[in-house]
Amino acid sequence: MKKFLMLLLVVILATACAPTSTPSAPVSVSPTLAPTQSERDKTLIVAFSRDPTTLDPAVYYDFEGQMVIDAVYEQLVTYKFDEAGKLTIVPKLAEHWDISPDYKEYTFYLRKDVKFQDGEPYNAEAQKLAFERMASINAGPAFMVSAYVDKMEVVDEYTLKLTLNGSYPEYLDILAGFWCPSRAVSPKAVSDHTVDGDFAKDWFRENAVGTGPYKLESWTRGQQIVLVKNDDYWGGWAGAHFDKVIVKIVAEASTQRLLLEKGDIDAIIFPLTNEDATALRNVPDVTVGGSPTNFMILMYLNTQIEPTKELKVRQALVAAFNYDTALNQIFKDTAVANSSPIPIGYPGYIEVKPKQDLEKAKQLLAEAGYPPKKLSLEIEFEEGNQTYRRVAEMFQSDLRTIGVDLSIREITVGAAWDLYGGGPEGGLKIFFDRYVPDNADAVEIMTALWHSKLGVINFTFLNDPEVDSLLDQAMATSDPALRAPLLTQINQILLDKAVAVIIGQQVQLLAWRNSVGGVQVSNLMLWGFPAYQAYRK
């Protein structure tokens, strides 16, 4: 017995001491004191479901940790909603700018009072480095530099001139989007941590030095990211702000809800499902707020393979879909109706309100030769998405009533890209997804989706010379007044050709405690809100 106990002890100790060589976890030597109420009041605690992949603005191209990137790094220009709810581009690190009439030269006049969080001055050289660094690392949104910028010139200490390789009226939009090439990183930190000319790529993955209002204090993977206020922030600390921001990684949605209900966290910044939103609406001290994004939710119909190659079949599918039930019963608060190929309020937007018409669908199918031929279709969407599954199942049962078989296939994001890489025959038949644009430029969005050559996510494999030529014209024109009619024309063609079952626009729902003020929910930041504007009431 004694031997057994000894052995057990040895086993426990041996296994416990095994990973002692781990070098990287944060070490806190200072004795910590129990949090006081005032400390908690000055701390904003939000919950998110998973760790960011990276905090490097030159690599960052996803949603995780948006709130952190936004708090630490700043861009030249940014979007702002005006009173009418329209997006305008406003200064941030650039005080003002000139754009040459041919939209080839962009000159930025930078703020002179900006310092990086490590004390380094912010100037044109530093801004130039941010662009160069992104292009050189060539990850994430690097194409926003490499595909556009021909050369960069430091005119004087606070003036930077970009010369583009063509005429790009949309380039200011590209700089203003959340994922953009202009988030400034400290040149000193870059040079201090560069290994083999990698522009400190490894170091910036989990460290951050920008110009923003909050500094990164620590990141404990799987647990939390702690930000503390940057005392020297150029925007100043007048008015009410939080001293500290903690992003807690809480994997389970139901746990997040429990924490919010009890007040242990101040906000959930991961998009809420309908079930969670409904439950949280009944909690007295919690607000649920949402804002329509420019994410279009749609079913892309493959225009190059049978049977969806047939216009009549596509039109039948558009007619057979039950828009009302999908939006009112399934998506509920998480989407708004819009069946135009472009978000509401964008140039070229056409208001269309399709209604389910199974008789018409049946008729169109008969004209296309079904029956006597049997129509079998397949729909693919992101694995595990409950909402999409319910919509697909509803569509499946509606189609069954008119003699059409729809099989449902759930795939991972990686698998979707694999199938897309195979071209029209690759396996994407009806792809049910949402489109996330990088910025708010209508021509950019339409080109990505519908141009046969330049479309990077042309999931319908549309190859329409007329659409291509209209898009080319729109890209060549810089005048918004000329672009709008072209876009309207394109949208009308897309609707006539029934290239997709367009359901609506996603609404981002977040929940926060009523004690937090200044929560701005908008599609400027999708998973989170600007921490600097928030305060404790």
Place this chain on the structure above:
Amino acid sequence: MVQFITRRLLWLIPVVLGMTIITFTISNLVPADPIRAMAGSNARAEQVESLRHEWGMDKPLPQQYLTYLANLMRGNLGNSIRTRRPVMEDLKEYFPATLEVTLAAVILMVAVGIPLGVLSAIQQGRFIDHVNRIISIGGIAMPIFFLGLLFQLIFYRWLNWLPAQGRIDFLVSPPQHFTGLYVLDSILSANKEALLSSLKHLLLPALTLAVGSLAMISRMVRASLLEVLVCDYIRTARAKGLRNGQVIFRHALRNALIPMVTLLALQVGLLLGGAFLVEIIFSWPGIGLYAVQSMLAVDFPAIMGVTLLLVIVYVLVNLLADLINGSLDPRIRLG
């Protein structure tokens, strides 16, 4: 003994090799393009190709596999596609959390399960035996995720005794790093506040994880002990005039424990599997959470790394079980 251990450890090589072949094949059979997913939806084709090249994914599969093996020999598990750091570094960071909760569960299992079983056996058919039976059957039948949510609701939402997630309070800094096991680290650094906080956080996940196995162990101990208690040598021991406690603990329990150790080792395997669910429910930053996130991101190197680690742990635990059995019963002593 040394020879036995060496032989068993050598067996690890074909096991690991076979495992890598299986996981590598499955990973590559799955139709998925992790590089395209990593590049982001609006990335240009050239950029995707350059990434593919950078990650060595443009090479033929056999070559990719050989590269993987060659790196493995040097202790390099490749880089995670999702976190973009070496998988080894990720595992080092996430594994101590899993180890902590699993060890705590094993301790609960042994410290509560065995005495409970003994109690039931000596009080056979009486009140305490019935209560234990009801708890045990409930514990075995209740799925882990349900139990976890139930505990959260009771102990966090209603009673407010224990926290619902994480390893330590929001505003308490983790203890100085020695082993990565917060409880142990807090003791080593004499950090009372961190110790209290991490113990409080550990209790619910460990309990959730342990309940099923604990119930199983206590039932097995009871059955095994009852079997032994009617043996001749027990009668002899009693006839010698030994005290009841001595008979039970020195003679009966020791023999009843042998099948228990093997079961315990198997249970550790189950616990590691169960840790996946517990870690998600309690946001416990262990390899379970890491594995699930990696799977969602089709992060092959990470998934292979986790599988490899679990296989090695499982083999080692079973080896330990054999060694413990040898020390309990000279007849199965090895070497």
